[in-house]
Amino acid sequence: MTDSNRRTFLRGAGLLGAGAAVSTVLGSPAAAATGHHRPDSGGRRFSIAVLPDTQYLFDADRCDPAPLDATLRYVLDDDNVVFLAHLGDLTENGQPGEMEQISRSFQALDRRRFPYSVLAGNHDIKSSTDDQRGRTPYLDAFGPQRFRTSPTYRGSTKDGYNSYHVFRAGGREWLVLAMDWRPSSGGLAWARDVLAKNPHLPAILTIHEFVSADTGEAQLSDFGKQVWEQLVAGNDQIFLTLNGHFWPPGRTVLRNDFGHDVHAHITNYQDRYYGGSAMIRLYEFDLDRGVIDVRTFSPWLADKSRLNEMEKQEVERTGTADYFSLEIDFDKRFAGFAPVPVPPARPARQVLLxxxxxxxxxxxxxxxxxxxxxxxxxxxxxxxxxxxxxxxxxxxxxxxxxxxxxxxxxxxxxxxxxxxxxxxxxxxxxxxxxxxxxxxxxxxxxxxxxxxxxxxxxxxxxxxxxxxxxxxxxxxxxxxxxxxxxxxxxxxxxxxxxxxxxxxxxxxxxxxxxxxxxxxxxxxxxxxxxxxxxxxxxxxxxxxxxxxxxxxxxxxxxxxxxxxxxxxxxxxxxxxxxxxxxxxxxxxxxxxxxxxx
Incomplete structure (x- = not known):
């Protein structure tokens, strides 16, 4: 397929945003746009964008923010996207200069008050520490102070490394937990308390490490087992977990203490060409069809007029771990904590036309x-x-x-x-x-x-x-x-x-x-x-x-x-x-x- 035909195809498939023709330079008009992002909160179809490890794009003097900037512009231009979750390892070394670079890219979202969450990966902080590590360049750049004006931010742990957001889509509210690389027992207790104080909200757990897929189907990592036992298994609200850290990508379905499915997904492309090209994964919810359609692609590459040989392989990932659909009866899955109220019977006189x-x-x-x-x-x-x-x-x-x-x-x-x-x-x-x-x-x-x-x-x-x-x-x-x-x-x-x-x-x-x-x-x-x-x-x-x-x-x-x-x-x-x-x-x-x- 020629480059021009490829672009036509990607536009038709929805892979190019409304700003596909703009420059990828950070200072472009698209990046500098202001005003609020206002998706239809009542629409029965909406998307959550998931952004995994971007660390190789922000590595000391080897930084290139262009792929991430293009991804963030795509998200801003797509009114169907209601939230973006970064899965950690924003940078390679967690140094101030690296954090300043990626922080500058995320200002495009801040200016539009676009709802998003971030969390610390092991490369963003000292990996041997938990959320009691104290002040870091990561916390200076992406601590609670950054989200004070966010329309979805609801709070953080006192240490600042764990936070939660509530966004509205599909006519209801949804909760996102953004957990540290190594949440302490206190951090996990805080997360349980957040769920207890929001007992009717379906929840998505984002954390840097949870499952790995080295042997094909994803499995809980050693640390993931602790998180499962102390947080996920006993909280029926958590129906989806998303993590990066490991590669290759993978997924599995776990059964919680209530006998219900928990979908556990790992997504990470840093091992791919150009550090993963700032690929995003879109989780496209369709509440009427009872499905979440998932697809993975690089807006930066989709926006290019010409691709080199490596880039042609990376525009979109279509393996079974990257491109798939989840069938979920949302009302049935959430019935244990958020039952759909059944309207009362209508009197016969109202039916006698x-x-x-x-x-x-x-x-x-x-x-x-x-x-x-x-x-x-x-x-x-x-x-x-x-x-x-x-x-x-x-x-x-x-x-x-x-x-x-x-x-x-x-x-x-x-x-x-x-x-x-x-x-x-x-x-x-x-x-x-x-x-x-x-x-x-x-x-x-x-x-x-x-x-x-x-x-x-x-x-x-x-x-x-x-x-x-x-x-x-x-x-x-x-x-x-x-x-x-x-x-x-x-x-x-x-x-x-x-x-x-x-x-x-x-x-x-x-x-x-x-x-x-x-x-x-x-x-x-x-x-x-x-x-x-x-x-x-x-x-x-x-x-x-x-x-x-x-x-x-x-x-x-x-x-x-x-x-x-x-x-x-x-x-x-x-x-x-x-x-x-x-x-x-x-x-x-x-x-x-x-x-x-």
Whole structure:
């Protein structure tokens, strides 16, 4: 790839910041910029920048701040980066001149009040000492006095070598512990106290030494074992640890005293060409996807118009220890110390929009057999239970399972399958049995499939549909023995809405994508009197037919919840949970769906 094409690629991949074309000279306008850095603290996607050992760039008279300056400019230009953590060994010898040089580079962050933390590595101080060593050039340059105006700085130990920061991102606060090369017992006790005083904050431990990866997978170092035993293992808030010191990079997952994962990562590139070229590692949090995407690169090299042979190999690191994703269910991982508050149930009256024809919620005693369910719309579309031959009442029970976005705090548990189980049907007198929806409709339901749903035993499990067939409604196209209307799930857990509209002889079908199991989903079917659109979690799917589908042909018989009927015979009942179900005799906008915020 030519240099110009490489730069185009890096820009497209997000590796070049908005200031990619500026000079790398410290005194450039980008370096001298002032004003506050204001990322979106409520955005569900944000990044933490991690900067490991820069010591070879600041080594006596062999200093070259240009790579670090470029990295700091990149961070300042990227509004998605909310915090930067240096992992220690800022300099090679910890001498005043070296500290003055790197301190000058970090002034670019100070001028913008950009939040960052630093810590002392073994090369920044006398390595045989702990945090009681007293005054050093490191402390003069990067002690507590430097962070007095930082928006995230919250305090330090009296010795000044251990500090902590709190930043806000993703709608919540996060804590960073920046620990000394060798925190004393008092320093570790201070860290425990910080966590105890901030009991609801997820915490990231940054420390110079914790794990090494000499043999492949990262393992605790001897000193790391002490930190693990005295700080990390017993504090569930710490979910991620970051350290430098050793190379090569590596990672592992440890299990703390609460049985939860702690991700332990070592990142250090000082052994690479040009002292690591001030590489940073971006931890890109995506709270909606439940992942942290990690990538490692050198903004200094990415910003160059021409690269030498060595530099071409160092622009970005893509090994398994440098470029990877962590899957983390953040709510579940943090539930022990920061449980997500579940909003209270919404009263039924708030869900009864004008035009509501039926609204069912399933608020019986947990585990009790569900014999009947009242229609809360007041229109008389009540449901009654039908037990299939060979099954018993426990095939259909009330459940305390629910999704926080649904109005009620309950559901139905169906334990069905092929020719077994139980379901509910509208009573014979229900007005819904004769409804043709000529002015449109909105049908909504919450559904969750168990982890073993896709085992080949639950294909075409019906969620909601009509007992009568197309033939009963006077239809002759396609297979008239199919239900006049059915919302079913394929063996791959894809939703299908298959109906005989009033204006067609055959079947009109909407399809969703395949849905993940063991989680809740919301489905909505909206007909505007002309066409039908399927929504999953409030989002329209692609396979919605454009052919007009007016109303629903009525066979004049009951609707069934949790079953599929072929030629009026129920041969498959549902397996899983169904939450609130609502039917409205008009099209609703997405903002009016039952989905809570």
């Amino acid at each position: 004008p035009g509501t024809l039926a609204y069912w919620r399933f608020e019986g005693a947990d585990g009790a057999a569900a014999e009947s369910v009242r229609d809360l719309s007041g229109r008389g579309n009540d449901l009654t239970r039908v037990i299939m031959p060979g099954s018993d009442a426990k095939a259909l029970t009330f459940s305390k399972e629910f999704w926080g976005r649904q109005p009620s705090r309950a559901s139905l548990r169906f334990d069905g399958g092929k020719n077994k189980g139980a379901y509910l049907k509208t009573v014979d007198s229900a007005p819904l049995n004769r409804e043709m929806f000529l002015r449109g409709y909105t049908i909504e339901a919450f559904v969750k499939m168990p982890a073993d749903f896709k085992n080949g035993q639950h294909a075409w499990a019906g969620l909601f549909g009509r007992l009568g067939s197309g033939a009963n409604a006077g239809k002759t196209g396609d297979d008239p023995s199919e239900p006049a209307a059915t919302l079913s799930l394929s063996d791959g857990a894809g939703l299908q809405w298959a109906v005989f509209p009033v204006n067609q002889a055959g079947i009109s079908t909407n399809w969703s994508h395949e849905l993940a199991v063991d989680r809740w989903w919301h489905v909505a079917l909206v007909n505007d009197g002309f066409r039908t659109t399927m929504f999953v979690d409030g989002c329209p799917v692609v396979r919605n037919p454009k052919t007009p589908a007016i109303g629903l042909a009525s066979p004049g018989s009951s609707w069934v919840l949790g079953a599929y009927a072929y030629n009026r015979v129920v041969e498959q009942s549902f397996y899983g949970w169904v939450g609130d179900v609502r039917i409205v005799g008009r099209p609703l906008r997405e903002r009016d769906f039952m989905l809570g915020s």
